[in-house]
Amino acid sequence: MIQHARRLFLSLGLATAMALGSASAPAMAQVPYLSLIPQNSSKYAAIVVDAKTGEVLYGKRADAPRYPASITKVMTLYLAFEALAAGKIELDDPVVFSPRAAAQSPTKLGVRAGDSITVMQAMQGMVTRSANDASVAMAEKLGGTEQRFATLMTLRAHELGMTNTNFTNANGLPDSRNISSARDLAILSRAVMRDYPQYYRLFSTKSFNFRGQTIGNHNHMLSEVSGVDGLKTGFTNASGFNIAISGVRDNRRLIVVVLGGPNRITRDRVAESLLNTGFEVLDRRARGEQITVAQNFFEPPQLAQATQPSMQQGDTDLGLSIQLASSPPPSRASKIQIVEPSTVPKLNGKAKASAGGRWTIQVGAFKNRSDAREQLSLVEKKFGKHVDDAKAVAEKDNGRYTARFSGMNETEAKNACKAIKAKKQPCVVMAPGRG
Structure with a gap:
């Protein structure tokens, strides 16, 4: 009827x-x-x-701008699919739950700290129960820390054309800075089924045994x-x-x-x-x-x-x-490299010492150094007053070249990113030790 x-x-x-x-x-x-x-x-x-x-x-x-809540997990899963497709992880690899992951608020799988489940189980838990603990455990496996993984999430979102999105966590639990929009979430949904059709079917899981x-x-x-x-x-x-x-x-x-x-x-x-x-x-x-x-x-x-x-x-x-x-399809942008905790790169001493600050902003990740340098030149030309005193670095990061400005203090870094993002350009503030 x-x-x-x-x-x-x-x-x-x-x-x-x-x-x-x-x-x-x-x-x-x-x-x-x-x-x-x-x-x-x-x-x-x-x-x-x-x-x-x-x-x-x-x-x-x-x-x-809207709070995406647990739809945030679609981006966490997108990066997991990316790592699977690249051969960096396997479906039966262990995902270890840290005390921080195990302590996440419900809904969750309830895995104890120090225990582990497989990559497949973690993804199934995110899709069905919307497991917050599994999301953080996966983020820590892929990015070293959830904070760094959230930075990768935001960078990847901007590469996909999600210009109104900023991620601060892997599960969508309340955070006023974790924002997106209906259009951006549609772009993300489209990207998942376009880029990883072999894994998209996971979202049709009606139930699983755990x-x-x-x-x-x-x-x-x-x-x-x-x-x-x-x-x-x-x-x-x-x-x-x-x-x-x-x-x-x-x-x-x-x-x-x-x-x-x-x-x-x-x-x-x-x-x-x-x-x-x-x-x-x-x-x-x-x-x-x-x-x-x-x-x-x-x-x-x-x-x-x-x-x-x-x-x-x-x-x-x-x-x-x-x-x-x-709305044309977002361009097939370069893939962000997912790294294990043991290989998370740190800022070198020279970058830390320059300009009297230890904060960094990242304005892109590229397949080759020339593209990274071109992006640095573009940012310097358009936003010179914000980055003039910073050190421009095209740094190799697990086979990718990141375009970064280092040696800034916290205020300089945040003001620079605010100005750059206002012009719809990608920019992520990286605190000391986050790089």
Whole structure:
């Protein structure tokens, strides 16, 4: 009955729009569940993306900063997939739980400090139970420390085109600096299935057996909605109920991200409505209809009015405007090298001594030294007043060349990165000993 009503709403919306205008007039698609979002919600953001073309079919506050919560783990898993594909780790390698990893807040697997599980079990735990302890243990295995791994996460995110994202931990537990956006999380979701299709299927795991217990997946849409085969849910009090999903129907794939739902049921139903509507539009296009999707899907006027005053930086939604943006696939950027703790590089003595400071900023990682030097020259040219007194270093790091400015104090490093990131350039502050 619900499915019938949803199709009826959509059909009426499309028919009305086409009756009122030419064949190329935008068609309005009705998504009734959006009315369930509280009228005073300042957390809601969403996006629907065609996974093949990158076309944005719908966006509501798509670039507004939001707390990703446990969707953060998708980036942790992306870097784990990268390490697996590069042969740096194997699925049956041990992941040892440090006291810090074991002490993480629930939800978690509950592995004791000093104990270990396999890489595969750690990844399954992250996907299903959203295990915070397994996320930190994996981060420590791949990056040496969670702090350094979070730096690698942010660098990789920027390489993928996630310009509004900054990671400070591997699991998404509350931290006001751990931020992303609906668009960035869609980019990440698309990158996972594009770059590592052999591992993407892990996100469709409905349950797995771990030490005598069956652990179910928090993502109920895997069982409830036709075609959905991933990705991840998330929740904190600050973020609300988040989800990033992907589904396939008739050989077409969509990605849907919904952030800030008031509860799990509403979040899931909104995501399902957006997914169904997106597939309806693609199906009608395939039959030759020239239609688009309304920017607000006939959202209740009171919702649009209530949310406008609380828009945050990066929110480009214009209420009832109609917009169909095209988002090209992010470029296939260079891979960040994941290193074991024993090989984490340290700043050399010369870099530490220069300019009277021990802080460093990293502005990129490249396949060859010439590209790293070119990036250093670009930053020096555009942001000279922030890096003039620093030492520019194109440093080899496990087969990669990092572009860094060292010898800064804490204030100089943070101010420099703030200015560089404001121009959508990658930059990460590295405290003494983090490099």
